[in-house]
Every structure is written in structure tokens, then in C-alpha cells.
Amino acid sequence: MTEQKSPCCTESNPGFIELDAYIDSLKIDPIDPERKEKLIMTLHKAQSIFGYLPAEVQKFIANRFAVSHAHVSGVISFYNYFTTTPKGKTKISICMGTACYVNGANKILQDFENALGIKAGQVTPDGRFSIETLRCVGACVLAPVVLVNDHVYGKVKQGQAEKIIEEYLVEYGEKVEEQ
Amino acid sequence: MSTRIENFEQLRQKYEECKRLVEVRADPDYDGDKKFILVCGGPGCVSLKSLQLVENFEKLIKEHGLENKVQASISGCFGFCEKGPLVNIFPENIFYVQVKPEDAKDIFEQHILNNKVVDRLVYIEPVSQKSMTDSLEMPFYKRQMRIALRNCGLIDPEIVEEYLGVGGYQSLAKVITQMTPEEAIEIMKRSGLGGRGGAGFSTGRKWEFGRMYKGDRKYVICNADEGDPGAFMDRAIMEGDAHSVIEGMAIAAYCIGADQGYVYIRAEYPQAVKRLQIAIDAARKLGLLGKNILGTGFNFDVDVRLGAGAFVCGEETALIQSIQGNRGEPTTKPPFPAERGLWQKPTVVNNVETLANVPVIFEKGPEWFAQIGTENSKGTKVFALAGKVNNVGLVEVPMGTTLRQLIFEIGGGVRDGGKFKAAQSGGPSGGCIPEQFLDTPIDYQSLSKIGSMMGSGGMIVMSDSDCMVNIARFYLEFVVEESCGRCVPCRIGTKRMLEILTDITKGKGTLDTLAELQSLAETIPDTALCGLGQTAPNPVLSTLRYFMDEYKAHVEEKRCPAGVCTDLLHYEILPEKCIGCTSCARGCPVNCISGSPKQTHVIDQEKCIKCGNCLQKCRFGAVIRK
Amino acid sequence: MITLTIDGKEVSVPEGSTILEAARALNLKIPTLCYLDLEKIHYKNQVASCRVCVVEVEGRRNLAPACATPVTPGMKVTTNSKRVLLARRKNLELIISNHPFTCLTCAKSTECELQAMAWEYDVQVKYPNGERMHHKKDLSSAALYRDPDKCIMCRRCETMCNEVQTVGALTAFGRGFSTIVAPAEKNLIVDSPCVYCGQCVSVCPTGALTGHSYINHVWNALFDPTKKVVVQVAPAVRVALGEEFGYPAGEIVTGKMVSGLRKLGFDAVFDTTFGADLTIIEEGTEIIQRLTTNENLPILTSCCPGWINFIRYYYPSLEYMPSTTKSPQQMTGAIIKSYYAEKMGWDPKDIVVVSIMPCIAKKYEASLPNQESYGVRDVDYSLTTRELAKILKEGSVDLRYIEEEDFDSPLGESTGAGIIFGATGGVLEAALRSVYELVTKKTLENVDFVALRGLEGAHEAIVDLGDRKIRVAAVSGLGNARQILDKVVSGEEKFDVIEIMACPGGCINGGGQPYTKDRDVVLQKRMESLYQIDREDTLRKSHQNPEVLALYKNFLGEPGGHKAHELLHVENFDASVMSEWEHN
Numbered sequence A: 001m002t003e004q005k006s007p008c009c010t011e012s013n014p015g016f017i018e019l020d021a022y023i024d025s026l027k028i029d030p031i032d033p034e035r036k037e038k039l040i041m042t043l044h045k046a047q048s049i050f051g052y053l054p055a056e057v058q059k060f061i062a063n064r065f066a067v068s069h070a071h072v073s074g075v076i077s078f079y080n081y082f083t084t085t086p087k088g089k090t091k092i093s094i095c096m097g098t099a100c101y102v103n104g105a106n107k108i109l110q111d112f113e114n115a116l117g118i119k120a121g122q123v124t125p126d127g128r129f130s131i132e133t134l135r136c137v138g139a140c141v142l143a144p145v146v147l148v149n150d151h152v153y154g155k156v157k158q159g160q161a162e163k164i165i166e167e168y169l170v171e172y173g174e175k176v177e178e179q
Numbered sequence B: 001m002s003t004r005i006e007n008f009e010q011l012r013q014k015y016e017e018c019k020r021l022v023e024v025r026a027d028p029d030y031d032g033d034k035k036f037i038l039v040c041g042g043p044g045c046v047s048l049k050s051l052q053l054v055e056n057f058e059k060l061i062k063e064h065g066l067e068n069k070v071q072a073s074i075s076g077c078f079g080f081c082e083k084g085p086l087v088n089i090f091p092e093n094i095f096y097v098q099v100k101p102e103d104a105k106d107i108f109e110q111h112i113l114n115n116k117v118v119d120r121l122v123y124i125e126p127v128s129q130k131s132m133t134d135s136l137e138m139p140f141y142k143r144q145m146r147i148a149l150r151n152c153g154l155i156d157p158e159i160v161e162e163y164l165g166v167g168g169y170q171s172l173a174k175v176i177t178q179m180t181p182e183e184a185i186e187i188m189k190r191s192g193l194g195g196r197g198g199a200g201f202s203t204g205r206k207w208e209f210g211r212m213y214k215g216d217r218k219y220v221i222c223n224a225d226e227g228d229p230g231a232f233m234d235r236a237i238m239e240g241d242a243h244s245v246i247e248g249m250a251i252a253a254y255c256i257g258a259d260q261g262y263v264y265i266r267a268e269y270p271q272a273v274k275r276l277q278i279a280i281d282a283a284r285k286l287g288l289l290g291k292n293i294l295g296t297g298f299n300f301d302v303d304v305r306l307g308a309g310a311f312v313c314g315e316e317t318a319l320i321q322s323i324q325g326n327r328g329e330p331t332t333k334p335p336f337p338a339e340r341g342l343w344q345k346p347t348v349v350n351n352v353e354t355l356a357n358v359p360v361i362f363e364k365g366p367e368w369f370a371q372i373g374t375e376n377s378k379g380t381k382v383f384a385l386a387g388k389v390n391n392v393g394l395v396e397v398p399m400g401t402t403l404r405q406l407i408f409e410i411g412g413g414v415r416d417g418g419k420f421k422a423a424q425s426g427g428p429s430g431g432c433i434p435e436q437f438l439d440t441p442i443d444y445q446s447l448s449k450i451g452s453m454m455g456s457g458g459m460i461v462m463s464d465s466d467c468m469v470n471i472a473r474f475y476l477e478f479v480v481e482e483s484c485g486r487c488v489p490c491r492i493g494t495k496r497m498l499e500i501l502t503d504i505t506k507g508k509g510t511l512d513t514l515a516e517l518q519s520l521a522e523t524i525p526d527t528a529l530c531g532l533g534q535t536a537p538n539p540v541l542s543t544l545r546y547f548m549d550e551y552k553a554h555v556e557e558k559r560c561p562a563g564v565c566t567d568l569l570h571y572e573i574l575p576e577k578c579i580g581c582t583s584c585a586r587g588c589p590v591n592c593i594s595g596s597p598k599q600t601h602v603i604d605q606e607k608c609i610k611c612g613n614c615l616q617k618c619r620f621g622a623v624i625r626k
Numbered sequence C: 001m002i003t004l005t006i007d008g009k010e011v012s013v014p015e016g017s018t019i020l021e022a023a024r025a026l027n028l029k030i031p032t033l034c035y036l037d038l039e040k041i042h043y044k045n046q047v048a049s050c051r052v053c054v055v056e057v058e059g060r061r062n063l064a065p066a067c068a069t070p071v072t073p074g075m076k077v078t079t080n081s082k083r084v085l086l087a088r089r090k091n092l093e094l095i096i097s098n099h100p101f102t103c104l105t106c107a108k109s110t111e112c113e114l115q116a117m118a119w120e121y122d123v124q125v126k127y128p129n130g131e132r133m134h135h136k137k138d139l140s141s142a143a144l145y146r147d148p149d150k151c152i153m154c155r156r157c158e159t160m161c162n163e164v165q166t167v168g169a170l171t172a173f174g175r176g177f178s179t180i181v182a183p184a185e186k187n188l189i190v191d192s193p194c195v196y197c198g199q200c201v202s203v204c205p206t207g208a209l210t211g212h213s214y215i216n217h218v219w220n221a222l223f224d225p226t227k228k229v230v231v232q233v234a235p236a237v238r239v240a241l242g243e244e245f246g247y248p249a250g251e252i253v254t255g256k257m258v259s260g261l262r263k264l265g266f267d268a269v270f271d272t273t274f275g276a277d278l279t280i281i282e283e284g285t286e287i288i289q290r291l292t293t294n295e296n297l298p299i300l301t302s303c304c305p306g307w308i309n310f311i312r313y314y315y316p317s318l319e320y321m322p323s324t325t326k327s328p329q330q331m332t333g334a335i336i337k338s339y340y341a342e343k344m345g346w347d348p349k350d351i352v353v354v355s356i357m358p359c360i361a362k363k364y365e366a367s368l369p370n371q372e373s374y375g376v377r378d379v380d381y382s383l384t385t386r387e388l389a390k391i392l393k394e395g396s397v398d399l400r401y402i403e404e405e406d407f408d409s410p411l412g413e414s415t416g417a418g419i420i421f422g423a424t425g426g427v428l429e430a431a432l433r434s435v436y437e438l439v440t441k442k443t444l445e446n447v448d449f450v451a452l453r454g455l456e457g458a459h460e461a462i463v464d465l466g467d468r469k470i471r472v473a474a475v476s477g478l479g480n481a482r483q484i485l486d487k488v489v490s491g492e493e494k495f496d497v498i499e500i501m502a503c504p505g506g507c508i509n510g511g512g513q514p515y516t517k518d519r520d521v522v523l524q525k526r527m528e529s530l531y532q533i534d535r536e537d538t539l540r541k542s543h544q545n546p547e548v549l550a551l552y553k554n555f556l557g558e559p560g561g562h563k564a565h566e567l568l569h570v571e572n573f574d575a576s577v578m579s580e581w582e583h584n
Ligand SMILES: Cc1cc2nc3c(=O)[nH]c(=O)nc-3n(C[C@H](O)[C@H](O)[C@H](O)COP(=O)(O)O)c2cc1C
Pocket: B194, B195, B196, B197, B198, B199, B200, B201, B203, B206, B223, B224, B225, B226, B227, B228, B311, B312, B313, B314, B315, B316, B317, B349, B350, B351, B352, B354, B355, B456, B530, B531, B532
């Protein structure tokens, strides 16, 4: 048994309390080699709680699973789904699957990048938008497809990016300039 | 709710009870007075608000107090996504296309209440211009044969009784009560079913290995990672008929002696995860999963494991690493998972579609299955038909169907009047098939003979507006992004290939680099550790083989014949055609078009980023691409 | 047994063997880069990532990695066809296409496995414009030097650190072309649990992991006329240094080493073995105290800084267990700068103490804030055995052609007990030789505690001290240490004294020792030589060291007394002080 120093004061943070309870429910046995089977689920859970997986969360999980922080970090860095930096409040994902690509998805991506002034994988400085690419969401019939949070925009045309972004700016109470 | 089913007899009784639930749909001789509205809940249709459509139907049914006479349900993908959202009405079997939520009212009032077909929502076959209400008449469905997809678009996947009503779990019951594992494996071998995850390896033989190797525990894993970009068949099956996959897994488990199964599924498919979990819970409640199934002493349970966005985790050894909580790096084979898999125990990994075929084989017999398809490839294959094709959708055809039939008859040919250039099958591991092979029958051997692969079933159609060098680059880029980074040929080799290809698309390629590309494409498959690297050069090899002239045009003439590679083209405004409407200038993201209103406009070539907006904006044909 | 054919020759090997093992049985050389099997210390890296060992197997579609492919009956293997050689060469070309061409200034040059193979395979520079990975060099610790751009992703270090040492400081990070082996979050090594055992260094085939070099610092000190530069050499160095000068493994080069150091201009050449004897007196006193009070048992040895880092990080609640004595390196340094300085009339501030160690962790230890006495560092610079070879060569000293000389006095006197500190079990054995006599007041006739010797990871014994029998254990390798500590924590096993060494086999296998391709054999030889020196020594018990006794009499007073405590102990490992220091 390894009693690693607890990396963070977790009591006060409700996120950690929830995560802690979740891990409790998994009944991890720290000497069972098969305990790691539940690691990736736990990372999913943690990301759903915190929105991303910062070092304190990683260390917390490492500690509870009795694995090294390096292991957790290496796993996280392997999977695209996990992120160690916060995403934008509005997450714009452009499908770059083949069906979307041959239907011009890269131009749509460029549009969004130009409109927001960031590249795929980045977040706008105000934290509102982030752009990502993903591979086939199974709605190829609507190619090219853009996902904004969970909402699907199909058959997106060049020049439509600004309009889609505006829909969300309204949510932020932003006045959209009339042209 | 449902109580535990204790034995085969009770399951048979349950079947009789549940049959009534679905008879209005499944029984051609139904003569009752019920009506049934089935709405597609597949990914395409849901994106077009089909869920709202069902709600609207349900509201109308309630308003009219017809709860006992009319039922609205949602099912998995019908296949004909192109025309979604789709609605099918039973018993008269009327198929409506492109139905919007607000169309619920018309359908309900005219059709349900007054038995009048809503003409404007009926499918019109584009060639003959005939309207068709029976899906089986439509060219899209005519040639298809739905085995793996048999219940998709027929039953509500969230209601286990509907699955039971179409004979669900009868095969499992038969196998575990009446057959030894060896007998069941023999049946699988006789059926000729090959793995649908890509390689087509005999499922029966795989199970035989799984049985042969000893282990204090054994596992069955359903590979639902479906990473091929542009493929969505497994998703459709999971969303539309998860029980048949679970039943297939249970049969596999009985055959090899496993008591635990996992479904490894992409996190990008939340709907599929949800339906799968519902199905597992329902099966557990009925005692069709868990301890002592049907009183036979056979134990088997299934858990869901989420992937996290790594294509390579579709590879079986990587998948196992991922379940074990590690980085999803593949391991060397041999040993194969059947010998040493999850936690070093014998493990059978099967694809979703493979497993969905299993119950039917036991229902209808291996001979029935084996007479479908070709000499060496038995049964059917589901394809996700997409790209520049008229009918995007999910298609299941007998092995041996030709590409031409698939793309032109079922798929309705190339979209927007384009000319067919190539079909890409097998995703990043597959190849591009040119026109001359359109009459090749689709089976494992024929496809690999022409340098492609069956793969998991992605089929992307490309037209003359697609640049094959750029397509090869696209796939390489995918592979480079998805390489796990473990072995040298893939980690560094594919990167070098991508660099060479990128250079070519930028006009910086030479004949020497082209030769180097070829040489890398030959060595990497020979030494890469796993299937990803071993097949990564296929898109390059096949395009080099069939589209060398396009490569040469890029390398020698610095020209992209399809007009795709931006560095090799430029946009110009023809002064004689430009009327100075300013529309192009306003649409240019980098403001590099100058000219006053009503004056000829000019593009500053230095600044132009070749986005092509101006070409689209100009209604006077004044902007040209060279 | 399985019979197969390789290059037309038949061979039979046990089931489960790989093609590589079968080929070796035929004395066929198949090149390897990532594969490494160190049987004696239970280390096996079989990730099959480099793909330079590929061979042709009849009936197989693609080439097979010999290092990871099990043999099957009747298998037909070809190891040198055109297809095989071209594929190997291509993979090497790919590796070097992502590698800096800095061999001239690389610490690993001439001992680098990649460099040697590139030469053998006549590889050409391809893809000159291809992207190369670019990572920051990690100079954050005083001990370990990481140059990730030279990493070829063989993963040997990862296997060592995570599986053998169970430290878990390293992981493969990222994916695809940008994958790199690094601490969590690609952090600096100081922000990781790394204990600086240096075992990763000794398995790394390239210059991606090496020790921090202090050669220039030492030259500068030697060239500085205002400094008195004193050197001390650890026991395990003298049985390994010869390898760097072409001597067979295990050659004892003590005398030549001493005269070589003198030729470099050191003002005095001392033996850390003196400090080892001193350690035994202090630690022995502490052992007897704790045995008497029966408190805080077991007592754990404290002379290995790698191990001390480990317990500090992973078992903070056991920090009271290790002895508070400093390591021999630090004790020797402290005595040089106090007792010896006084004797010579030198100002401690003008003395530079250089230590020659088989170890990388010692560099770290020397730099720690609590390792000083009266405001001066105990040890200024710690060099590895490898660095010593380099500095000798640079200083035109070739061991083969020089006479043997003796250490200087007084810190040159040592006993066989101090010498065996260099191998696992040695510290404990040395301690027992003294403790036995001090407790029982009887003479120990047979001083050889053979039960505690050998390269295996753990040994234990029961020793009769008259009044009581004590249970002792000697453990090397941190994975083994973890096992025994877990048992101690859970109460499953009870011990009175445990020796722990971070490096499997002890300091003879330290991270600063000469690189070797034949480690299992070499370690055995180095170990045997240490026991040979001990055997041939006239004095074999630390408390018989006359100079140590004189030191107490003239300077320190009582063992464990006030002055001894000031100079020779660290009062508890204050983790907070250390981590503050690390962040500076
Ligand atoms: C890079 C790579 C990705 C793969 N992705 C999938 C996948 O998404 N789904 C799948 O079923 N099989 C995939 N496979 C094939 C699996 O490794 C495995 O062969 C298959 O799941 C076995 O099932 P089957 O015999 O039923 O086809 C992939 C293979 C490779 C090399």
C-alpha cells in the first residue's frame, strides 16, 4: 500500500467531493491490478465535473487509484477526448471525417477560424468559444457538419460561420451589429 | 415491470405475448385495426429534429384520445438518411420522406384519421419521376438485403419486449439449452461468417481458438469503437438494435466459456451508449444477462466501457490496453487476444456488425446464411455510403454486389451531376478504387486484390472535383494524428510521407520525393507494429497506382487538375465580365479585392489566401480559378 | 523444446523463447535498440518499438520483430535478406531523421547504441527538411539531465522507472510524432517523484538521459590557486573504473586511481570508505540505542540518497524509520572541512570537496540545503565514475601506464567493512560486524554474513546478539523496497534492521557507473572484487579503523555525541524544507 501525500486540499471543493464519492462507489482495491479498468471511466466523470482535467484532479485520481501521476497524465495525453485546459463555454466542433472533408469541411473550419481569430484546438481569450475538429459524428448525410455544444448544424455553407457564432453571442447578451 | 424469465419455455411464452406488440409492423398479414407510426431516430434524422416529430405525433394521439389505436415510436436508422427524417406507417407500409416536425399534423389528420396518403411527403424516384410509397420498391432499398440491420427501422430499440417480439433471444436460448459449445462453434464455422471489423477472419474459427486456450477467466469484447471517419454502421446498429449485439455476445461467451463481456464504445456516440445501457439493464432484469441464464447455469454479464477519442483503440490489442486503463498502444501479435487478451486471459474481440449477424445464423441456420454472398465471403455487408453520392445512407447488400450497383443503383450516382472518379472503401486503411473497377464484386478478396479493403464499411464516393493527391494527404494526415507513436515506421515514417505529400500539393514535389514516397509506402507496412501502420500507406499506394497522372501533374506541371490544391491555383477576375457589383470584395476575408463600385475589380495575388469565396460570390462568372 | 531454422541452421530452444533468443543461441547477431533483458535484476523491456530487429519468417506477410516474436515449431527465419536489411536501414534512417546531429558534444558519444548502429548500417541522411521534435532540455535537477530531443522512444527508462523501481516518474506522453517520454504533464524532473537513482540513465541507449556534468566545475576548482581541492572516492568506483580504460570487468584499480587523481592536481586523495566506517560507528550506535529502547524499529539505513528520496515521497509517515546518519559521502566531506581543515590549518571556505561516486543521486544529495556543516557545503561537486574516466583522460592520465599509490592520511584509512558498502547487503553486514561485538562484547569470528550477499533483490537473516535475536534484511532495487515496506506497514512482517539500496545490486550498479552491454556478468564481477578487497584486508570491522578511532578521540568525542550529531547527522528529513528548495 502506498500512502502518497494528498496533493490538494479537497474538502472545500464540491467538485472533489463529488469525484471522491464517485470513486468510493467504484470500490477500488489499491492492490488489485485490475483496478485500473475503471480509470478511464473516472477520467470521463472528472472531466464532466470540472470541464477539464487539471493537475490537481489528475493527482487526486492517481492517489485514489494508487497509480502514479505520470500514468494518469500519460493516459490523458493519449486520448483526444480529454483536455487539461478549459474549453470555451461554447464549443464549436467541425467534423473532419471523410464525408465532411470531401464536402468542403476544411473551408468551413477556415471560416470559423477566421471569424473567431483562433485556430482549431484553441480558445478565444475571453473563454467564450473554442474550436475543435472531430471525426465523423455519424450524420454524414448532413456533411459538412458542425456541432456547437450538442447542437448539430448540417450542410453548413461557406460564409455561414459568422451567423452561427452570432446565435451564441446573443446568448452572451452581446449586441450584434446590424450591417 | 418485467420479471425474470426462468427458462426456455417462459421465453417462448414471452415471445408469443410480445409478438402482438410488433405484429402490426412485422406481420404482413396483419388484419387488426391498429396503426403504427415509426419515426427514424438515427443520427441524421435526429439532427433534423425527428425526436420533436415523434413528440408532436404523441401529442396529437393524446389530444384525440387514440392511445389504444395509434402508437408512435422511434427506431434506429432506416438507412435512407439522405431523405430523412423518415416516417413509416403501418400496417399499410407508407413511407414518408423529409418530414419536418410540423408535418406531423398533416400526416396525422390526413393519413391516420382519414386514410389519405399525404402526397407531398411521398418519395419521388428521381429517374422515373414516379412516386413510391413502399420502401421496398425504391431503387435504394430494392437491391438491399437486411440481416445485420434487420431490426433497424422496425422496432423501438429502447423496448426489450419489441426485440423479444421479433424472436429476440430465441437463438441464445436454443444455443445454451440444446447445443454444446463445440456444436455451436461448428455452426458458426459452417455459416462462413467473417469478421466485419475489417479483416474478415472466420468468426467461428476465432471462437474455436477462444475455446481452445485455457484460462480461469475468459472475456468477450464487442468492438464498437468505429473510428473510420465517415462510417456510421456500427453506430446505427447500436442505436437501432443493441439487443441483437448483446445476444450475439452471449452466444460467443457460451461458446468460448466466458462469463464477462465488455462493449467498448466511442464516447462520441452518446445516444448509442444510452440505448446500449438501456438494453443491458433490460436484459439483466429479464435474467437474459447475469447469473444462471434461463436456468441453464450459464453466467454472463456485459459492461460498457467508453473510449476517449483514439482511432487506434479500434485495433483489438489497443482496445484491450484501453480497457485496462492504459494508453491505447497496440501490442505485438502473436500472442493474439484469443490466447492472451484482457488481463492476459483468452479474449474474443468481435465487431458490432459481426455480432449482430450471429442470432440470425442460429435462427435460420448456417446453410441459409452461407448461400448468401460469394464463394469466399458469405452473408451481407453494411456500408455507410457517403461523399459525393446522391443517396447518402446506410446500405446492406449481399457480398458480391458490384460497386456500380452500390454506388449507382442504390446510391443514385454522383451528386450534382459530377463525374465519378473514385470510391474509397476501408477508411484510412483502404484504398481508392477507380472507375475501371466499378464492376468488381464487393468481397474481401476482390477488394484487397485491387489495393483496397473492405474495412469496416465506409464507402466514400469521390467526383472529378476531388483531387486524389489531396485525398491521399487527407488520410495520411488522419493516420499521423492517430498514430499511437509507439513504433518507428508509423510514428516517423507516416509523418515523412505526409510531409512529402504536403510538399507535392504545394508544388514542391520532385520525382525523387515521389520515389521516396513509394519506397516508404512499401517499407512501413512491412515493419509497423499494428494494423494502423501496416495499412496506413494504402491510400497512397492505391492513388499512386491508379492516379499517377494526377501526381505527375502536381510534380511536373505544378498543376492540380481538380482545382483543389490551393497553392497550385489562383483566382482571377476577367475584366470583360466584371460589372463591379462589389459582391466579391465584400466576401473576401482578407480584403484583397480592390475596385470601386461599377468598376472592374482586381485581386491582389500576393495577399489572396485562395479561399474561393469570390468565385462563389460572383454571379456574373467574372471570377475564374486557374 | 522447439526446433526451428534460422538462416538455414537448425536450433532448439525452450518453448516461449523469442526468435532473438534462438538466434543468439546460434551466435547470430540481430541488432536491437529498444529490447533489453537484464535477467538478474528482473528487468525486461520488450515493447518492440524500434523495429530494427525485424526478420523474415516464411509464411508471414510482414517482417517479424525478432525480440518479441515467439518461436514456433518448424519456423523458418531469415535474418539477413535484402528485404530485412533494407527495412532495418530505412527504420534507422527514419530514427535519425528525427534526431539532432550533435554527436560531437553528446555525453553519450562513442557509447551510444544508436550512433553505433547508424555506423554499422551505413545509413544516409534522408528527409533533411523533415520536422524534428523539439523539446526543452531539462536541467532542473542537480542530478539527472534530460535531452528529450535525443529520445528514440525505446521506453527502456519507463520500464525501469515504473516497473523495476516502481517510482513512476516517467510516462510516454502525447501521441504520434509528438510522443515523448517525460514526467507527468511534461513537467520538469524536479516536479516529479524522481528519486535520482539514475537507473534510467544506465539503460538509455542514447544521450537522452544522462547525469549532470560537473567536470568543468572541478577543473575550475583545480585551476584556482586559492582553493584546496580534496577528492574522496566511493568504494564501488575502484572496481568499475578500469572498464573505461580497457581493463576487464571487476579489475581492482584502487592504487592507479589514486595516483591518477593526484596527477590531476588534487591536494589530497581520500577514501569515502573512511566515511563508511564512520557511518557504521554512528549508525551502529543508533541501532543499539533503538534496539535497547525497542522503539522506532525497524531502523532503516540512510546511506543511499535515492532510497531516502523514495521513502520521503512514498511513505512520508515512515520518515522516522531511517537512521539519521548522513551518508558516507557527506560524512567524509564534513570531516574534511572540519577535522582535516583544522589539522591543516585551512579555512573550510577555501576547501573544495569533490566526490567520485557510482551514483547520480549523490549529486542531488550534495546539493541539498541540509547537507552542510557550520555554513559550508559538505561536498561541493559529485562526479560519477564515468566522469572520473573522462576527466582523467582529458588530464592525460591513462590508468594502464601509471604506478599505484596509496590514499592520503588520515581519511585514507579504511576497513573491509567499509568497502562492501558498494554491494547490496554490505552496509548491513558491516553494521552487524560492529554491532555484534559492541552488544555481545565478544569477538565475531566469522565475519562473512554470506546470507546477505548476492545480486538478488532481497536477503534476510536472523542474527543472534546473545540477549536477543534480531531479524535483518537487505534489499536492493526500489520495487523490492516497496514490497518489504508494505509488509512492514501492514505488520505482516517484523524486522529490526533493514538495509535498502535504490539500485538493484547496490552501488556497483549505480547510475553513474560505466555503461555496459553485458550487465549481468559485469555486476557479478564488480561485486566479487569488492568482497575480494574485504577478504584481503587486515582490518574488516569498522570499529577497528584506527583513524576513525583517532577522530573520535581527538575531535568528535563520543559516538552519537553532540559534535557527532552536528556534523554527521541530519535531524529528520524535513520534507517541507526540501520541497521549498526544489522549487527554487
Ligand atoms: C487501426 C485499426 C482500427 C480498427 N478499428 C476498428 C473498429 O473501429 N471497429 C472494429 O470492429 N474493428 C476495428 N479494427 C479491427 C479490430 O482490430 C478487430 O480485428 C476486430 O474488431 C475483430 O472483430 P471481427 O473479427 O468481428 O471483425 C481496427 C483495426 C485497426 C488496425
